[in-house]
Each structure stands twice: as C-alpha cells, then as structure tokens.
Amino acid sequence: MNDDAPYPPDRTDDELARLDITVLLRNGLTAGPGPRRTALFGDGAAAAAVVLDRLGTEPRSVAFLADTVRAGGLARAAELPEPLPRREAAGLVRQWLRAGTELAGGIAADDAAATWLHAVATIIELKRLTRSRDRRA
Numbered sequence: 369m370n371d372d373a374p375y376p377p378d379r380t381d382d383e384l385a386r387l388d389i390t391v392l393l394r395n396g397l398t399a400g401p402g403p404r405r406t407a408l409f410g411d412g413a414a415a416a417a418v419v420l421d422r423l424g425t426e427p428r429s430v431a432f433l434a435d436t437v438r439a440g441g442l443a444r445a446a447e448l449p450e451p452l453p454r455r456e457a458a459g460l461v462r463q464w465l466r467a468g469t470e471l472a473g474g475i476a477a478d479d480a481a482a483t484w485l486h487a488v489a490t491i492i493e494l495k496r497l498t499r500s501r502d503r504r505a
Contacts, residue, residue, distance in 0.1 A: 384415040398473040417491035448452030
C-alpha cells in the first residue's frame with residue numbers, strides 16, 4: 369500500500385457522493401499528469417458515478433453525452449436543454465459541463481472531459497453489473 373497516496377482508496381459511496389465534483393473538474397480538467405488529474409479521474413469519476421447512479425442515470429446516456437462533448441465541445445454540450453434524460457441528473461451534469469467551459473481549455477479540455485465522462489459511464493455500468501451479480505448470488 370502506498371502511504372503517500374493523496375486520497376484513501378477505501379472511500380464509501382456516501383463519502384464519494386459528498387465530494388465537490390465541480391471543484392475536482394476545475395482543478396483537474398486542464399491539469400497535466402499529477403495529483404489533480406488523478407483526483408479527477410479517480411475519486412471524481414467514482415463520485416460522479418455514485419451520484420448519477422443514485423439518480424437512476426443509465427450508463428449509455430452518460431456515454432452518449434461523452435461522445436457529444438468529444439464531437440461538439442463542452443460549451444455546446446452545456447447548452448443542451450437536456451444533457452441527460454432525468455431532470456435532476458441533467459441539472460447536475462450541466463453544472464459540471466459549465467465548470468469545464470469556464471476553464472477555456474479548448475480541445476484538450478473537451479477531450480479530457482469526454483474521456484472522464486466515459487470513465488463515469490464505465491463505473492456506473494460496473495456498479496450495476498456488480499449489484500446484479502450480488503442479487504443472483
């Protein structure tokens with residue numbers, strides 16, 4: 369175990385859900401390799417997945433949004449009337465997208481955000497598969 373890790377690897381879903389994802393995006397989206405980017409793609413992606421999963425968001429919806437961000441950019445995605453199907457999830461994700469647009473990071477930030485959203489979608493899918501297996505066991 370690495371005692372120098374910036375965050376404990378054993379956060380609960382409730383602890384993750386309380387993280388400020390907007391701040392993690394602002395700090396990590398345009399950061400190069402290092403602790404801020406690691407925090408965004410580690411705890412930040414896990415936290416976003418927990419929150420969106422609790423709101424009933426389908427992973428494919430988040431993956432579609434990621435593809436939209438990659439194709440049109442953060443600014444375009446932030447203007448979508450409904451970036452995700454459920455109202456509460458849409459409002460939350462819109463805040464995250466707007467935080468990314470405030471950075472003026474250009475294509476690099478758009479690509480990083482799209483990659484991050486794909487990671488979030490993957491984690492949601494893994495959480496669902498795990499729950500499904502646990503119910504069958």
